[in-house]
Amino acid sequence: MDAKVDSIINDVAIMGAGLAGLTAGQTLTAAGRAVEILESSDHVGGLATTMEHEGFRFDLGGHRFVTEDPSLEAYVRNILGDDCLTVPRSSKILLRQRYFDYPLRPLNAVFGFGAVTTARILADYVRERLRTRVFGRRAVSLEDWVIGHFGRTMFDLYFRDYSEKVWGINCSRIDQAWIAQRIQGLSLGAAIKKALLSRRGRDLPTLATHFLYPRLGIGQIAENLAAQIRPHNAIHTGTRVTRVNHSGATIDSVEVVQAGRRRVVAAGQFVSTIPLPILVSALRPHPPAKVMAAAARLRSRDLVTVAVMVNRPRVTEETWIYVPEKTIPFGRIHEPTNWSRCMAPEGESLLVTEYFCFRGDTVWNGSDAALAARTIDSLVRLDIIKRHEVIGHVVQRIANAYPLFEVGYSEDCRIIYTYLRRFSNLYTAGRGGMFRYYNMDHAMQAGMDAAHEILKAYQSKSAPTLAATAFAKASA
Numbered sequence: 001m002d003a004k005v006d007s008i009i010n011d012v013a014i015m016g017a018g019l020a021g022l023t024a025g026q027t028l029t030a031a032g033r034a035v036e037i038l039e040s041s042d043h044v045g046g047l048a049t050t051m052e053h054e055g056f057r058f059d060l061g062g063h064r065f066v067t068e069d070p071s072l073e074a075y076v077r078n079i080l081g082d083d084c085l086t087v088p089r090s091s092k093i094l095l096r097q098r099y100f101d102y103p104l105r106p107l108n109a110v111f112g113f114g115a116v117t118t119a120r121i122l123a124d125y126v127r128e129r130l131r132t133r134v135f136g137r138r139a140v141s142l143e144d145w146v147i148g149h150f151g152r153t154m155f156d157l158y159f160r161d162y163s164e165k166v167w168g169i170n171c172s173r174i175d176q177a178w179i180a181q182r183i184q185g186l187s188l189g190a191a192i193k194k195a196l197l198s199r200r201g202r203d204l205p206t207l208a209t210h211f212l213y214p215r216l217g218i219g220q221i222a223e224n225l226a227a228q229i230r231p232h233n234a235i236h237t238g239t240r241v242t243r244v245n246h247s248g249a250t251i252d253s254v255e256v257v258q259a260g261r262r263r264v265v266a267a268g269q270f271v272s273t274i275p276l277p278i279l280v281s282a283l284r285p286h287p288p289a290k291v292m293a294a295a296a297r298l299r300s301r302d303l304v305t306v307a308v309m310v311n312r313p314r315v316t317e318e319t320w321i322y323v324p325e326k327t328i329p330f331g332r333i334h335e336p337t338n339w340s341r342c343m344a345p346e347g348e349s350l351l352v353t354e355y356f357c358f359r360g361d362t363v364w365n366g367s368d369a370a371l372a373a374r375t376i377d378s379l380v381r382l383d384i385i386k387r388h389e390v391i392g393h394v395v396q397r398i399a400n401a402y403p404l405f406e407v408g409y410s411e412d413c414r415i416i417y418t419y420l421r422r423f424s425n426l427y428t429a430g431r432g433g434m435f436r437y438y439n440m441d442h443a444m445q446a447g448m449d450a451a452h453e454i455l456k457a458y459q460s461k462s463a464p465t466l467a468a469t470a471f472a473k474a475s476a
């Protein structure tokens with residue numbers, strides 16, 4: 001079939017309508033630019049989407065909004081208007097039928113298992129610190145990093161099973177960057193010191209006490225962004241980018257499949273927020289074999305969520321409950337009505353469980369009925385719900401939920417970024433788009449940065465250099 005070439009009216013074509021793509025689109029639209037947004041799924045929002053089912057609402061895994069940047073917070077508050085709630089955070093780890101604070105409040109964790117385990121944790125930690133001092137080892141994997149900062153007993157008790165559940169690979173193969181980024185600056189020694197000084201250890205890094213949340217679920221951010229874009233520019237859902245055509249140092253057009261028809265979309269500038277390996281494999285002509293091989297090695301972890309509806313107004317007190325034990329098939333639970341009361345009909349509630357998996361494995365391919373039965377059995381076994389309270393369930397499958405940081409991934413990213421830098425009018429942004437462990441704030445900021453660089457380039461009429469800027473940031 002011949003591809004239809006649309007007339008060249010776009011200043012910018014944006015691949016993907018998640019928060020990075022939409023923030024880029026809204027910023028460019030507000031500046032009066034002609035933009036076309038191309039999204040493969042049938043809705044906007046990407047990972048930050050809220051589903052609706054018979055009066056129940058739930059995110060694809062609960063999404064809280066937190067940022068350290070006051071201007072980004074103001075941007076989100078402005079997008080949400082009166083629908084922006086401030087919600088207290090309270091997360092727990094459920095382990096051996098006991099609840100521990102999450103992120104780990106180390107003193108609570110150290111003393112939670114009684115005197116013998118406490119002594120082992122402390123002795124272990126001291127031994128590891130001495131070893132690190134004497135041998136000066138560099139942490140490569142998640143396992144190295146956690147043992148260096150918390151000791152082996154803490155690693156075995158708290159970190160190993162949960163990390164392996166999330167990533168599906170052994171902790172010695174998970175790059176340390178993920179955990180180091182997540183619990184930055186935290187170590188057992190630092191936590192003990194701080195706890196002794198402050199008594200409560202409340203101001204440890206990673207302990208945000210409140211977060212922003214839209215009244216109708218996280219998807220409201222994307223929907224409101226889209227509502228600001230649509231009067232001026234097109235957002236095409238159900239439109240998959242299949243090819244990215246280039247000549248030398250310039251991207252010329254992208255090819256999409258929309259309602260079974262192939263179409264060519266031309267533009268002056270291109271922003272990609274689609275997963276980095278998909279972008280690389282869509283490039284025509286193909287990049288050199290070394291770049292293709294690097295992209296093929298970058299994998300993602302996928303997610304299945306099972307929402308269980310109950311005829312009880314409230315089940316837990318928590319924002320999230322982390323469930324590391326491998327005997328329980330899911331890794332995390334959240335109760336959306338603790339985030340906003342509008343997430344369920346009056347007098348009812350729901351629990352959303354997250355199964356980390358790979359597309360094509362037994363979880364991903366499991367039938368909805370089997371997944372729901374397994375989830376309900378586990379929730380009953382954990383004494384969180386009673387079987388007779390269940391009034392419904394919904395299963396969702398989410399591809400490319402987490403870029404998978406296997407040891408060696410950063411070298412593959414470097415190879416790809418080095419190649420992509422040649423394109424003067426291609427900008428990458430977002431979590432999958434940059435293959436970074438980005439939360440919503442970072443994804444939105446990256447989309448905004450891409451838009452500002454494009455606007456700057458238009459103003460100066462010079463060839464944009466953002467590609468280099470974005471890639472430099474991504475590899476920093």
Ligand SMILES: Cc1cc2nc3c(=O)[nH]c(=O)nc-3n(C[C@H](O)[C@H](O)[C@H](O)COP(=O)(O)OP(=O)(O)OC[C@H]3O[C@@H](n4cnc5c(N)ncnc54)[C@H](O)[C@@H]3O)c2cc1C
Binds near residue numbers: 044046047241242401
């Ligand atoms: C379970 C879970 C919980 C999370 N919780 C939080 C949280 O509490 N707080 C927080 O800040 N962040 C959280 N995040 C991270 C957050 O979801 C992301 O940072 C953010 O949504 C990423 O936005 P994005 O636009 O970069 O990517 P995406 O949302 O992945 O958007 C990319 C878009 O590109 C589209 N696409 C893919 N391929 C193509 C193609 N070929 N053609 C066209 N379109 C294509 C996709 O359909 C998607 O819509 C969580 C993520 C997960 C998975």
